[in-house]
Amino acid sequence: NAGVMQNPRHLVRRRGQEARLRCSPVKGHSHVYWYRQLPEEGLKFMVYLQKENIIDESGMPKERFSAEFPKEGPSILRIQQVVRGDSAAYFCASSPTQSTGTQYFGPGTRLLVL
């Protein structure tokens, strides 16, 4: 009865390095969402993907950030040339359908950029 899985749980990078965050949705869920939470703030939507397709990336920064959800394997959120302002908790959520409703969240990846 595995829920959404994310790894790594903690990631430390130096400025200019790349960060790769992985998300495996609940088994049978084909919709994946990424959110970012800055300290003392709520979660902010970044991107919504279905298998092999980006459906909505309106919350993604235009540069350095990309996301994919391949036919096989986990969804990946990639941040190139990280800066200190990228330090945050990144949460992945999944849902079985594009409902108006419930998304189930993973434990998050806490990214620290030194």
Next chain:
Amino acid sequence: DQQVKQNSPSLSVQEGRISILNCDYTNSMFDYFLWYKKYPAEGPTFLISISSIKDKNEDGRFTVFLNKSAKHLSLHIVPSQPGDSAVYFCAASDNAGNMLTFGGGTRLMVKP
């Protein structure tokens, strides 16, 4: 432009009493509302939701009320327990269902 607002950053309640957490929204296209509970270093856990066609939904100790005309919803927890101490987020989506828009959270502390 905060479309979902939780104006109380924190709330302290005695064990056994009622906890009332409030949330306001501005986007009239929102038609589905959710409450999540979050412990430190964990992801948000879904608690309860309500569709805009209803004004109340109940699940055990948790009840969510929706006032569409006031664009306001609230979460009632009765009776409150120390294990309820966490940050509570309200969230909303429109019928496109692409994203959840979250409030800033309210930290609930239930004192034994």
